[in-house]
Amino acid sequence: MEQRLDGHIKDVDVAVIGGGPAGISACLELSKTPGIRTALFESEAELGGMPRSCHLFFGLRDMKRLYSGPGYARKLTRQVNRTGVDIHTNATAVEIVTGQNGAKHQVKVVTKDGLMNCKCRYLLLATGCFELSREGRRIPGTRPAGIFTTGSLQQLVNLKKIRPGNKALIIGSEHVSLSAALTLNRAGMKITGLVSEDRLLHTYPYAARALSIALNFPIFSGVAVGSIYGKKRVEGVQLKHKDNHQLLEVDCDTIVCTGKFHPDAALIYKTPIKEDSDSMGPIVDTNYMTRSKNIYAAGNVLHGADMHDVCAMEGRRAAESILKNWMGIYTESEKCVAVSAEKPLRYVVPQTLLIDDIRNRKTSYWHPGVSVQANHTLKKVALEAWSGSEKLYSCKYSCLIADSRVLLPVEKFRWEKVDFSKPVIIKAVESQSGKARFRLRSACYDPTSR
Amino acid sequence: MSKRPPERETDVVIVGAGIIGMSLARELTKYHVDVTVIDKEADVSMGISKTAGSLVYMGLFQALSLVIKDLGKGMDLEAETKTERMKMLWGGFREFDTIAHSLDIAHKHVGFLLIARNDFELEKIKQLEHLAQFVPGGTVRRVPREELFEMEPNITPEAIEGLYDSTGTISMFGPEYVIAVYENARENGAHVLFNTECLDIIEQRSGSHIVRTGDGTLKTRYIINCAGKYADKIADMADAGTGWNLVFYRSQALILDKKLEGIINNIVGIPPDAGKIDFIYPLGEGNLHVYGGYYDPIEDREFTDTTRDNFDDAISRMKQLVPCLSAEHIITSYVGVRTFNDKEFEENLIEHSPRNKNFINVLVRMPGFTPAPKIAEKVVGMLANEGLQLQRKENFKSSRTAIPRFRFLSDSERQRLIAQDKRYGRIICKCETVTEGEIVEAIRRGASTLQGVMFRARAGMGRCQRNWCGPKILEIMVKESRKTKESVTFKGEGFQVVTG
Numbered sequence: 001m002e003q004r005l006d007g008h009i010k011d012v013d014v015a016v017i018g019g020g021p022a023g024i025s026a027c028l029e030l031s032k033t034p035g036i037r038t039a040l041f042e043s044e045a046e047l048g049g050m051p052r053s054c055h056l057f058f059g060l061r062d063m064k065r066l067y068s069g070p071g072y073a074r075k076l077t078r079q080v081n082r083t084g085v086d087i088h089t090n091a092t093a094v095e096i097v098t099g100q101n102g103a104k105h106q107v108k109v110v111t112k113d114g115l116m117n118c119k120c121r122y123l124l125l126a127t128g129c130f131e132l133s134r135e136g137r138r139i140p141g142t143r144p145a146g147i148f149t150t151g152s153l154q155q156l157v158n159l160k161k162i163r164p165g166n167k168a169l170i171i172g173s174e175h176v177s178l179s180a181a182l183t184l185n186r187a188g189m190k191i192t193g194l195v196s197e198d199r200l201l202h203t204y205p206y207a208a209r210a211l212s213i214a215l216n217f218p219i220f221s222g223v224a225v226g227s228i229y230g231k232k233r234v235e236g237v238q239l240k241h242k243d244n245h246q247l248l249e250v251d252c253d254t255i256v257c258t259g260k261f262h263p264d265a266a267l268i269y270k271t272p273i274k275e276d277s278d279s280m281g282p283i284v285d286t287n288y289m290t291r292s293k294n295i296y297a298a299g300n301v302l303h304g305a306d307m308h309d310v311c312a313m314e315g316r317r318a319a320e321s322i323l324k325n326w327m328g329i330y331t332e333s334e335k336c337v338a339v340s341a342e343k344p345l346r347y348v349v350p351q352t353l354l355i356d357d358i359r360n361r362k363t364s365y366w367h368p369g370v371s372v373q374a375n376h377t378l379k380k381v382a383l384e385a386w387s388g389s390e391k392l393y394s395c396k397y398s399c400l401i402a403d404s405r406v407l408l409p410v411e412k413f414r415w416e417k418v419d420f421s422k423p424v425i426i427k428a429v430e431s432q433s434g435k436a437r438f439r440l441r442s443a444c445y446d447p448t449s450r
Numbered sequence: 451m452s453k454r455p456p457e458r459e460t461d462v463v464i465v466g467a468g469i470i471g472m473s474l475a476r477e478l479t480k481y482h483v484d485v486t487v488i489d490k491e492a493d494v495s496m497g498i499s500k501t502a503g504s505l506v507y508m509g510l511f512q513a514l515s516l517v518i519k520d521l522g523k524g525m526d527l528e529a530e531t532k533t534e535r536m537k538m539l540w541g542g543f544r545e546f547d548t549i550a551h552s553l554d555i556a557h558k559h560v561g562f563l564l565i566a567r568n569d570f571e572l573e574k575i576k577q578l579e580h581l582a583q584f585v586p587g588g589t590v591r592r593v594p595r596e597e598l599f600e601m602e603p604n605i606t607p608e609a610i611e612g613l614y615d616s617t618g619t620i621s622m623f624g625p626e627y628v629i630a631v632y633e634n635a636r637e638n639g640a641h642v643l644f645n646t647e648c649l650d651i652i653e654q655r656s657g658s659h660i661v662r663t664g665d666g667t668l669k670t671r672y673i674i675n676c677a678g679k680y681a682d683k684i685a686d687m688a689d690a691g692t693g694w695n696l697v698f699y700r701s702q703a704l705i706l707d708k709k710l711e712g713i714i715n716n717i718v719g720i721p722p723d724a725g726k727i728d729f730i731y732p733l734g735e736g737n738l739h740v741y742g743g744y745y746d747p748i749e750d751r752e753f754t755d756t757t758r759d760n761f762d763d764a765i766s767r768m769k770q771l772v773p774c775l776s777a778e779h780i781i782t783s784y785v786g787v788r789t790f791n792d793k794e795f796e797e798n799l800i801e802h803s804p805r806n807k808n809f810i811n812v813l814v815r816m817p818g819f820t821p822a823p824k825i826a827e828k829v830v831g832m833l834a835n836e837g838l839q840l841q842r843k844e845n846f847k848s849s850r851t852a853i854p855r856f857r858f859l860s861d862s863e864r865q866r867l868i869a870q871d872k873r874y875g876r877i878i879c880k881c882e883t884v885t886e887g888e889i890v891e892a893i894r895r896g897a898s899t900l901q902g903v904m905f906r907a908r909a910g911m912g913r914c915q916r917n918w919c920g921p922k923i924l925e926i927m928v929k930e931s932r933k934t935k936e937s938v939t940f941k942g943e944g945f946q947v948v949t950g
Contacts, residue, residue, distance in 0.1 A: 007865055043877060092877035108861075110885070112875035114868050115861055133915035135782035140756045143784065145940035145947050149917040156921050156948065162935055164948045227755065232944035253949065266881065266913075269709045 007108070007115030012037045012086065014322055015107050015118050017093045017267065018126035020049020021308040022299025022315035024076045025062065026124050029319035031083035036326060038085045039118055041109050043092035047080065048073025049128060051308050053154040055182055061309035061366055062316075070158075072308070091116070096123065096267050098292050105295060122322045125282065125290075125297040126315060127267060129304025131176075132260035134228075139171070139257075141228030144235075147255045150180040157187040165254030169237055170194040170217075171225060173201040174259035174403045176305070178211050184256070191217035192252045195239060197224055200377035202259065202402040223248065228255065259403055261304030278340065278347035279303050285336060285352035286361075286370065288318035296322060303349045303373065306405050313368040337387075338423035344375045345428050353410060353424070363409040371405040372426055382431035383408070387424050390417040396431050460486040460641070461838065463661050463670040465648050465684050467491070468499035469624070469822045470814055471676035472631040472642075477826035478833075479638035481840045486670070487640060488663055490647035492942035493902045495628035497678045498818065501754075501786030502624055503703075503741060504733070505717075506820045508543045509588020509618020511562050512536075513581040515817065516796075517722055531584035535798050535815070538824035540586045545823050546620060553630040554852040556734050557622040561716035562615045563593070563601065565771075567608040574721035575613045588618035604713050604772050619717055621734060624819060625905040626852075633895060634850040638843070644898070645943065648677075651688040657808055659688070672833055675811045679751050679789050685811055690803030694793035694813075698751045701727065701786060702760035704740040704768065706779040707913050711736035714772060728767045730775075735882070735908065737781070740768045754785040781913045788816050800828060807836050853891045853907060857883040878926070879919040881912020889923060893930045901941040903927065924948070 014030055016023045019042030030038045040047075051058055054069030067075060080087065090112055097106040105123045109116040131149040146165055148156070156162040168184050170177050173196035184191050194212065199222035201208050212219050226238040226247065234255055239248040263281030268274075274291040276283045281302045282290045288298050298318040299311035335355040341348045350370060363369040372383070378400040385393040385408070392413040400406055408426065418424065462478060464471045467489035478485040489496070505511065516527050530536070550557045566572040575592075582590045593601065593612035601614070636642055643665065650662040651673065661668040677684045679698070685691040711732070719729030730740050765777045791799050791813050798821075803809035810832060814825060834840050854867060856874060867887065868875040874887030884907050892906035900916070900923060903909055909923055910916035916923070924947055927938050939945040 007861055043880065090876055092880065094877070094883055110864070110868075110875055110877050112868070112872040114875065115865050130914045130918060133781075133913075133917055135915050136780060136913070138756075138761050138777065138780060138783065140758045140761060142755050145945040146949075148920075152917040152920050156924075160921055160925065162921075162924075162948050163950050166949065227757070229755075231752070232942075233946055233949070264880075266709070270711075 007117045008113070010039060010116055010118045012039045012118060012120050013326065014038045014122040014124060015105070015120035016040045016124045016126060017107065018042065018049070018128060018299070018301070019044070019047040019087070019089065020126060020128050020299065021051065021062075021076065021312040022128075023049070023124070023126035024080045025312040025315035026126065026298060026319040027080050027085045028083065029316045030323065031085055033323055036323070039120070040080070040085050040087045041091045041093050041107070041118070042087075042089045045090050047077040047087070047089060050151070053158040054179060055158070055186070058308060061307070062312040063309075088116070093267060096271050096273070098272050098295065121294060122325070123295045124315075124318055124322065125265075125267065125295070125301050126299045126311075127264045127301045129261045129263050129300035131257065132262060134255065134257050137171075137257060137260065139225050139228060142231055144228070144230045144233050146230075146234035146253055147228070147257065150176050150183070150256060150258045153180060153256050154183050157183050163187045163189065166190060167192050167252045168254035168256055169250055169252040170256050170258055172196070172258035172260065173198070173203055173208065173219070173221070175203045177258040178203060178208060180256045180258045181211055181215055181217070185215050189254070191215055193218045193220055193250050195223060195225060195237075196221040197242075198222065198376050198402070199242075200379065200402075202377055203404070204401065220248065220250075261300065263301045263304045265301055276347065276351050279349055279351075281349070283351045284349070286350050286354045286357050287321035288314060288350065289321060294325070303347065303371070303405070306371075310368050310405065317368060335420065337418060337420050339370070339426060340423050341372050341426045344378065345426060346373045346375050348372050348408070348426050355415060358410045359415070361411060363407050363411060365407070370408045370410045372408060373405055374400050374402045374428060377402040378428055380431055381428045384427050384429055385413055385424050386427060387418045388422050390414075390419070392417060392424065400428065457667050457669065458486065459669045460484045461670065462486070462672040462674065462833065463488060463659070463668055464674045464676055465489075466497070466676035466678055466680075467494040467628075467632065467642060467644070468497050468676065468678050469495070469628050469631070469818050470678070470812055470825060471674070472628055472635060473822040473826040474674060474676065474812070474829050475640040475642070476631050476635035476638070477823070477830050479635050479640050479843070480846045481842055483838065483840070485640045486668060487642045488646040488648055488661070488668070489642070489644055490664075492644050492899050492939065493897070493905075494632045494642070495625040495905070496941065498787065498789060499624050499628050499678075501703075501784055502788075502816065502818060503739070503786075504622055504624040504819075505731070505817070506543060506546045506557075506620040506622060507618055507817065508540060508820070509562070509585055510564065510578065510582045510590050510613065510615035511619050511717070512539065512585045512587070513578050514564070514719070514722065516581065517578065527581055528584055530796060531581070533797065535821070536585070538798075538821040538828070539817070541824040542821040543587050546820070549823060550622065552849045553634055554850055555622055555627050555630045556852070556855070557620050558734055559617070560619050560621045560732065562619045563598075563716045563718050564613040565598065565605060565609040565718065565720055566611050567606065567720065568610070571721050572611055575611065578721060579613055582615065588615040590615045590618075602714055602716060602718055604774055605718055606771060606773055614716075621717075621731060622819075623734060627819060629906055630850055630852065634847070637850065638846055648684055648687065651684070651809075653688065653806055657806060659808065671808055672836070672838060673809045674829060675809070679787060681789075681811060681813050685803075688803060688809050689805055690809045690811060692793070692801060692804055694791040694799065696751070697790050697792050698748050699745050699788045699790070700748050700753060701741065701745050701788075702756055702764055703784055703786060704764050704780050705782045706738040706740060706775065707781050708736035710738050710775070710779060713738065713774065718771060720771060728771055730768060730771060738775070740764055748787070751787055751789070754787060756783050756785055760785070782915060789813075790815060798825070800825065800832075802832070853888055853895070855908070856885045856888060878922050879909040879912060881914050881918070882908045882910075884909040884919075886926060889926050890930055893927060898931065899939050899941050899945070900924070900927070900947060920947070
């Protein structure tokens with residue numbers, strides 16, 4: 001094959017970046033329509049994304065049955081391998097050049113066979129998310145070896161079969177923290193504790209407690225990580241009770257920083273694709289299109305992190321939108337309104353609501369939709385949507401668990417009252433009166449891993 | 451039976467593989483001299499050179515540096531600009547471009563903008579302007595308020611006036627500089643022994659020395675003490691002190707995400723308080739480097755822990771300077787320890803041992819990167835005076851090429867590289883766009899630790915801090931250096947990444 005100096009040029013209808021649940025599911029959906037040329041780029045040697053290195057409870061919502069993480073990844077990979085999608089693994093997208101005035105977009109991809117310049121009419125970003133490092137969390141102390149995130153821990157233990165240490169402390173109390181505990185247990189490591197900065201865990205307290213009993217580790221809640229010590233390898237961590245400032249020392253040679261996901265949206269920096277300062281991913285509308293025409297985004301690049309199956313369904317939804325657009329059914333001049341969240345809520349995704357579109361959808365556990373995440377676990381709160389001084393929606397919750405998605409049934413908002421010139425603000429307010437209930441539909445126990 | 455420790459003979463032993471030690475080693479390799487550098491760490495640039503601000507500077511920044519060092523002591527700063535030290539700084543500064551060019555060190559000339567937010571700071575700026583005219587290398591002028599925001603739109607709106615030096619500062623990456631000098635020195639025949647701690651120095655009747663290390667002994671005539679933070683300990687071993695002690699100051703720096711590239715384009719700062727420093731500068735890779743906060747005297751020279759107070763202080767000061775920056779942008783933080791001698795606080799101390807002139811202490815007051823080549827020349831001259839035969843090598847190789855930096859290559863260069871070696875087509879570190887080829891090359895050139903790979907190839911220095919690429923780099927290191935995974939360390943023995 002002739003090698004050009006500026007790289008091999010490829011021309012497709014849709015380029016998908018990221019071969020995890022969202023990217024593959026989008027490809028599967030796209031491949032149902034004959035004639036559409038799709039290319040998928042994955043930087044790892046194999047498809048499947050994060051589930052490859054996780055363990056239990058995968059596939060509930062999108063496949064309607066349970067798989068293990070690797071099993072789920074294999075299933076998706078088998079399915080997409082049977083389609084006509086042009087799949088490239090070990091292929092890392094390094095730059096997006098957005099096409100101006102209807103010109104095609106371009107993705108620069110690095111592969112072992114050289115550079116590839118992929119021109120595409122539609123682009124789907126499905127690059128996922130990453131956990132904040134110890135450094136990014138600003139945990140003070142020495143800077144020894146032995147500090148990981150769940151992602152690097154699971155890569156080591158589950159993919160490379162390496163045991164990183166002997167005694168580990170888990171920092172963070174999100175769902176993924178429990179996943180880290182399972183991984184540590186699988187690696188044969190002792191867990192010396194799980195640390196939650198908030199008094200209320202960012203996961204289901206019963207699940208956390210059950211696991212702490214089963215794997216025999218204490219849960220320290222309401223404590224801040226004072227400092228890490230150990231000059232060379234981690235030797236321990238000093239914890240500080242937030243209320244009484246009591247100090248506590250935990251002995252460990254490994255630290256796993258879990259949760260605090262950030263979208264891996266580096267590809268959109270320095271492009272016209274707009275970033276949401278709340279979610280730190282691209283801004284999308286309810287069709288999963290970003291502010292740049294024909295560039296879509298789905299999965300955890302929008303909201304680090306949500307469950308894999310939600311990501312998969314978002315991928316599908318984005319693919320449906322791309323198909324509609326491709327077939328010319330898409331109408332551009334839809335009425336839309338921006339939506340944003342106020343503290344203690346972290347973000348709302350999607351950030352732009354297309355009114356005609358959402359009125360036809362029904363929000364449920366089984367479908368992806370507009371969702372918010374809270375920074376802290378909140379008890380007895382009401383989620384309210386406000387447009388100026390008009391209340392569009394309110395719903396009470398006995399408990400909103402932090403860092404996990406809470407669906408907003410936007411079709412139920414009183415849209416007749418909305419002022420389209422202002423963003424709709426979603427607030428979480430204290431709600432003492434009235435019958436609050438644990439809302440199974442939106443904040444229900446969801447045993448899946450991330 | 452234990453193996454008899456190896457014994458080597460060499461002309462000059464340099465203790466410490468930082469910028470001073472390595473520059474001296476490189477200078478000596480220009481002659482037919484057998485030079486051996488020993489360092490207790492696993493790599494070069496593991497002490498002060500690692501954490502010193504990566505700037506080569508004269509002009510306004512040098513003037514500021516004098517003021518910071520004054521620490522309210524009321525020194526005669528003007529006299530300070532006429533010292534021998536200043537001459538060496540100026541010489542080194544002028545030579546840096548040539549060195550950077552021949553050793554292929556990435557560097558960038560950046561402007562330095564000091565801002566005043568009130569009359570008090572304005573007064574300080576005037577003093578600095580006055581002082582700066584005695585320091586060569588700068589092109590200093592006052593900047594009125596309107597122009598200030600044209601230059602740097604993101605600085606604090608409280609700024610009323612600025613002082614700008616357009617020529618006095620060069621930004622580079624310190625460890626990269628040391629590594630470049632090391633590679634070149636080694637190519638020219640210098641021996642560099644890592645993990646080799648100097649344990650004792652025994653003086654012989656002939657005036658020669660025996661250096662006992664953790665890994666065998668060295669017989670040498672000359673010893674140069676470039677041990678930085680540990681210069682006092684080495685001097686004590688040879689009883690070579692002249693009544694000085696080392697004093698240490700620590701400050702915590704922050705590195706911000708490179709997505710902020712362009713937020714500021716010059717080094718920006720406010721005139722320093724005694725004991726406090728505030729400036730932010732753009733690094734070559736696009737990250738911002740924040741030096742904000744304490745300049746604390748410490749007893750324990752190894753106290754490099756980051757602290758909550760230092761974080762809070764640095765963050766609040768960074769926001770005072772550039773309000774759009776936030777704690778969320780921090781990708782990492784570290785503490786640097788600056789070392790001074792208490793005898794000549796404001797001077798370099800480059801002196802023979804009072805007992806034996808073949809032993810030379812080299813204590814450099816910061817900055818060290820700027821004067822390093824001149825200090826090396828001076829020490830070589832001192833050695834010559836003590837009888838070291840300096841016969842020039844005809845085949846001295848003055849140049850070295852850097853590892854290709856995939857991220858900054860053009861498409862055609864990238865394509866050519868991948869065609870030569872497929873490993874340049876596999877991206878390992880996504881945050882910093884580093885390929886397997888670059889990592890392999892770094893290991894081939896002597897990176898024996900994870901940090902060695904980071905400093906040579908930049909892998910793992912991005913926003914995810916090795917959490918995505920760490921396991922992959924580990925795998926490559928195991929394969930390339932034929933180590934077991936349990937023996938791969940972060941920065942030397944004991945820093946095992948995985949214990950198995």
